[in-house]
Amino acid sequence: MSLADTLSQIKATFPETVFDVTEHAGEKIIHIQGLVVLDVLGEFQKSGFNFLADITAVDNMTLGGFERFAVVYHLLSQETAERVTVKAYVSEENLILPSVESLWKTADWQEREIYDLFGITFEGHPNLVRIMNPDDFEGHPLRKDYPRLGRKERDNFPIVERRIGRKAQRN
Amino acid sequence: MQHDDVKSNVLTTTLESAINWGRKNSLWPMPFGTACCGIEFMAALAARTDISRFGAEAIRFSPRQSDLLIVAGRISIKMMPVLIRIYEQMPEPKWVISMGACASSGGVFDTYSVIQGIDRFIPVDVYIPGCPPRPEGVVDGLIKLQELVDKEKFSDYAPPATNS
Numbered sequence: 001m002s003l004a005d006t007l008s009q010i011k012a013t014f015p016e017t018v019f020d021v022t023e024h025a026g027e028k029i030i031h032i033q034g035l036v037v038l039d040v041l042g043e044f045q046k047s048g049f050n051f052l053a054d055i056t057a058v059d060n061m062t063l064g065g066f067e068r069f070a071v072v073y074h075l076l077s078q079e080t081a082e083r084v085t086v087k088a089y090v091s092e093e094n095l096i097l098p099s100v101e102s103l104w105k106t107a108d109w110q111e112r113e114i115y116d117l118f119g120i121t122f123e124g125h126p127n128l129v130r131i132m133n134p135d136d137f138e139g140h141p142l143r144k145d146y147p148r149l150g151r152k153e154r155d156n157f158p159i160v161e162r163r164i165g166r167k168a169q170r171n
Numbered sequence: 172m173q174h175d176d177v178k179s180n181v182l183t184t185t186l187e188s189a190i191n192w193g194r195k196n197s198l199w200p201m202p203f204g205t206a207c208c209g210i211e212f213m214a215a216l217a218a219r220t221d222i223s224r225f226g227a228e229a230i231r232f233s234p235r236q237s238d239l240l241i242v243a244g245r246i247s248i249k250m251m252p253v254l255i256r257i258y259e260q261m262p263e264p265k266w267v268i269s270m271g272a273c274a275s276s277g278g279v280f281d282t283y284s285v286i287q288g289i290d291r292f293i294p295v296d297v298y299i300p301g302c303p304p305r306p307e308g309v310v311d312g313l314i315k316l317q318e319l320v321d322k323e324k325f326s327d328y329a330p331p332a333t334n335s
Contacts, residue, residue: 133284134249141283150283155291157251162294164263164328 003028003082006047010040019066019089027083031066034090038098041073041086045103049075049084052100055110057118058087061144068092069120073100090120099125117142187325194238194264195320196226198313201237201261203254206244208271208303215306225313234260239316243303245273246286258293266320268312269295272302 001009007028011018017033018040032040053074060068067089075084090097099122101107111122112131119140122128130137137153139146202212215222222228231237234257246254258267269289272278275298277287289295296319299312 132249137248146283148282153248154283154286157255157286157292159291160255160258160293165323 001047002080003077003084006044006049007084009047010043013043014040027085029085029087031070031087031089034067034071034088034097037071037073037086037088038100038103040088041075041100041103044075044084044086048077048079049082051076051078052104052106053083055100055107055114057114057120057142059118059142059144065089069095069118071097071114071120095120096123097121098123099128101125116140119143187323188321191321191323194323195317197229198225198227198239198266198316198320199229199231199237200227200239200241201231201234201257202241202243203257204241204243205246205250206271206273206303208243208274211303211306212241212243212270212309215309217306220306220310222310222313225310225317227313234258235262237261238265240265240267241270242267242274242289243270245278245280246289247284248286249284251286251289251292254289255293264323266296266316267293268297268299268316270299270309270312271304272300275300278302 007021007030010030011021014032014036017036019031019033022029022031030040053076054072055074056072058065058070058072060070069090069092071088071090073086073088075086076082088097097120099107099111101111101122102124108126109131111125112128114120115122115125115128116130116132117140129135133141139151141150202209204210204212214220216228216230227239234240238261240258240261242254258265267289269275273280273285274289275295277285281287286292297312297316299308301308304312
């Protein structure tokens with residue numbers, strides 16, 4: 001099934017939840033409501049888009065968009081070499097998306113990364129814990145309202161003094 | 172014993188300078204390489220610059236067997252507790268070289284997650300500038316540290332703090 005057929009089929013199956021289909025640099029982008037992402041990606045997988053190249057997220061706070069956050073899935077069909085981008089929008093009030101880990105195992109760590117840096121929860125994920133920041137870290141640093149220099153977490157360590165030798169008596 | 176034998180076999184020195192001489196010429200580095208500085212440090216170990224000429228070739232990845240901590244690379248907020256722990260595990264006397272811009276000041280990484288200079292939290296003896304420093308810079312830093320070790324005074328050695 002070609003990409004155009006798949007897109008029109010998905011538009012027919014999810015009429016309310018497909019916001020828009022746009023094109024950028026010759027590749028299709030389908031904008032959908034976040035809660036149906038598992039069903040939409042399942043349809044894509046069935047029609048030959050068998051490879052999940054990447055998942056990332058965008059904070060639209062200063063950009064504008066359908067909702068504040070968009071989780072972006074890049075799919076590749078290894079049969080037809082076609083690519084498609086799926087943008088799943090979630091609002092700030094309801095930051096929950098279904099996990100696509102059941103479709104592609106690679107989504108496991110990618111979704112943990114988005115959970116860590118954006119605070120978006122993935123329902124049905126087997127192990128949704130922080131992947132990069134320390135476990136006791138507070139906040140989600142890739143959000144646009146997180147200060148670039150942080151909230152003093154980089155200054156908050158015990159100071160180890162020199163015990164013996166040069167300058168030890170200064171303390 | 173003949174007078175000539177005495178002249179050629181006896182050396183007078185102070186205990187302080189004899190011990191410092193021994194220490195400065197057999198520094199055992201513990202490399203803490205977290206970025207490209209770690210790669211340059213490996214080059215400093217290799218044949219062209221060869222820091223074994225200065226007695227510092229015994230690289231130990233166990234802090235308990237080392238007396239020189241070489242911090243080579245940026246230290247993130249997740250790595251800083253590890254670095255402090257490794258520093259505290261090293262036996263006294265110990266020295267620290269901060270290699271490169273990131274370890275010394277955070278470098279270009281002025282963000283929430285990068286420590287803006289390890290000297291905010293652990294004592295540093297020698298800073299090597301560069302991004303990353305050339306292996307020759309590492310050798311120069313090592314020689315600078317040897318000069319510092321040579322000047323150490325026993326009178327500077329304060330007894331360990333007691334918590335009574």
